Amino acid sequence: MLCALSGEVPEEPVVSRKTGTVFEKRLILKYIEENGKEPGTDEELDPEDLLDLKTSRVVRPRPPNFTSLPSLLKAFQDEWDALVLDAYNTREQLARTREELATALYQHDAAVRVIVRLTKERDEARDALSKVTVAPSAGGASNGDAMAVDNEGLPEALVEHVTDVKEQLMQRRREKRPAPEGWASPDEVASFQQASYSDLSVSQASSLDVEANYAAIGGFDGKVDIYSIEENNVERSLDIGEPVTATVWTGSKVILGTSKGTVKVFDSGSEAASFQIHAGAVTDLAIHPGARLLASAGVDKSFVFYDLETLQKVSHCYTDSALTAAAFHPDGHLFGAGTQAGDIKIFNTTDGQQVAEYELGVPVQAVVFSENGYWFAATGKGQQSVTIFDIRKEGAAARVKELETGDTQSLAWDKTGQFLATVGSTGVTVQLYLKKAKAWSEPLRTSVPGTAIAWGADAKSLVTVNKEGVVSVLRGN
Template sequence: MVNCAISGAIASNPCVTPQGYTYEKRVLLSLLTTNGGICPQTKAPLSEDDLIDIIPAPQSTIPSAPTSVSGAGFSGLLSTMQSEWDSLMVETYTLKTSLEETRRELSQALYQNDAAVRVIARLTMERDQARAMLAQGGGGGGAAPAPSGGDAMEVEKSGSSAVPASALEVMTSTWNDLCKERKERKGAAGKTTRETVSGYAKKSSKTIHKSSGKTGINAVACCKANPDLIATGGVDKQVIVFNTATEKVVATKAAGSKPVNAVDWLDGSSFVSGSGDGVVKLFGGENFDEVATAEVGETVVAVDVHPSGKYVFACTGSDVSILDAGDLGVLARLGDGETDNYTRGGLHPDGLIYVAGTDKGDVHVWDVKSGSKAASLEVSGPVGGVAFSDNGYHLAVGGDDGATIFDMRKQKVIGKAGSGRADAVAWEGEGKMLAYSQGGKTMVVEAKKWEDVVVTCGGHGKDVRDIAWGEVMVTVGMDRKVIVFGK
């Protein structure tokens, strides 16, 4: 028995299209006359000549449909009802298709409207600032002439280093709120214990990115708003949204012309990505459609969403761009004009400090409010990963000799974990446990007991490239595997 792909009923006169879909021939021909000869499934051109009738084998045991009768009376009534039913099925299918398309367009329109509102607000703020500066400098005897050629571009770039006052106000307010929340929950019993983590085992292992050409997964991020969702960035230039509970791919999106190096979530329905071609993209809506794009000039090695959800920090090889989360417009840059060759970056949980590690092992600490470099730390070899603990007191940095842990209050080393190359580090949500990679394995240690491994999580055939720790711990590597660990 063959079911019709439009009506869902068993086809009495089945046919198959070149694309492999089966239909009741009568229903399909009726639809083709109304939609201009377009396949309802693939949207490709389709005519009656393309259809292939399906003929049961002579020895088939499938019961045949009753022979249709012709003529007047009851048989004619049945024929009329059949035709009306076919028309109803075609109309229902068309309405469902139209509804899905309308929903998709509405979702994208809502995000575009939100982005437009943010752009208007930002431009209004910049206009008011320009007027204020003009009023203050109006009696100064005239402006200096603008330099020409390439020098003008350099001035423009350096002039964007200051974070706008309105953005600093939001960031400072967010910092105050987070400090209050941290004080309120200080001393409260947490859910993560050594016993819980020691029982971690592999819950699932999937290979969801492309297997052809250059392969591997560079980045992973857990969604706090929807703990079942993760986003992964691959060497195949795609970002994939994956549901760890159902173990199914939710969305696959092209994120650039080079490998995706970083991903982070804004909320439960939107995320950002950064790729090797210097492109930062924002995806959102029901189907995670592309909402905005920014070109920051160089290879993006890290993207971090500010705790307020209104700004995105994108770390490139030489500087850090601060973007508006609505339209990805560049608000400011953190950099000193030197070629630092940053390899990784990370934002402090309070959102006012950014750290960026170089290929020489230097870790630069940037003060977002002043736009200046506040301190420099050092590890062995190229920086492989950076991660702050929940309260921001401790910073873990991956290097050639494992993970180095710094006390950011004293800016000194307080511990080391592991001995081999650590390309990825991650704290669990309460800052009690630290995970770091060692080749194809991930080791977990307890805070202040850096050399005491609580559990070893393996399963990768190649190096682990990134670790994300939400309600479960997720590791990704160059073998294309996404492995979920939990109790």
């Protein structure tokens, strides 16, 4: 009997119950300890599966090649030759491995250098783009540093959509219908006070928008909370992975802009689309009154229109200054954008051409149009007031009213054009315009600070959020 592992006569023979193979006991136990299987098979083998064999004790003769000195010397020579050949093969394999490792390290180093160079070129291109002075191609002669850029107009189908929406909404405005039944009265708004507040998972809150009885709140920590106004709790959260700088909500879609230039569309809680058009941070988002067009404004001196039905970019237009705020006219045929240079530019929605410009004097913080169709409100960084402009006028005559609101970071006009809500570090105010008396008044001023504000359903509540991620709801008695 010979051991299946060593090929020699075993001193302590054992046999496998499963295959009947004979092994040296000490060898098979070591093999089982390391592999847990029987040699040459995939059968599981345990020490209990081994049976000891009893054999007669005999003295094993020495192999013939170890019975004389010449035979021993030849055996040693054979062993030495085998050892030398094995050492040579090992050195050869080591040399090949070193060559392969050197090649891999060189390729990795080259790839890293290419990535660094491309990243540097991208950053330089973005920086150069942000410093470019863009002049509309329809204008007169440009200076030496100006660059003429042809803005993209909307596709024909969307031009028809914008025109149809404009005609429908203008007709409704001509009818001069009263405020909808159940809409908040000035007395109700004047009685607003903080009815509830809640801590969010969002920290460093930056923006919010309200749809029905829910609010979407984004933060610079890359998170978005969906907050139930009625239940006063967070129903779900989204992790965007990038600092959120702008938030809008239309129908089932929550749309977010980020500091990395990304615009993300979430539909019913799932990401439906992601756009990387801007070469820099997205500063504001706006929804067209027809709810089909989305606009994004960015620090790269451009604004982009997207079709929310096809989830495609449809237009990209450039200006001569970084954009900081955006809003559609209530009829949808005009698009307003505030700039870092302190101007509010008005563009045609269909072709992206600038049609008017109004001077605020400081970097624009927020822009919002009134439902009356000819006013818009704007505020700038560091200002303690809100300026009302009339788009029917030009120059200094367009500044029709200066409202002393204190520090203002966000604006929200209600759907009837009566109430203009503001919020900042000094608190919330509501400015009321009475059309019959043609006079402004301030029915509400509270000390609830915030960074963003929005009206609730039927203007019966105001929702605000502050930098620490605390959302507050103001309601009447």
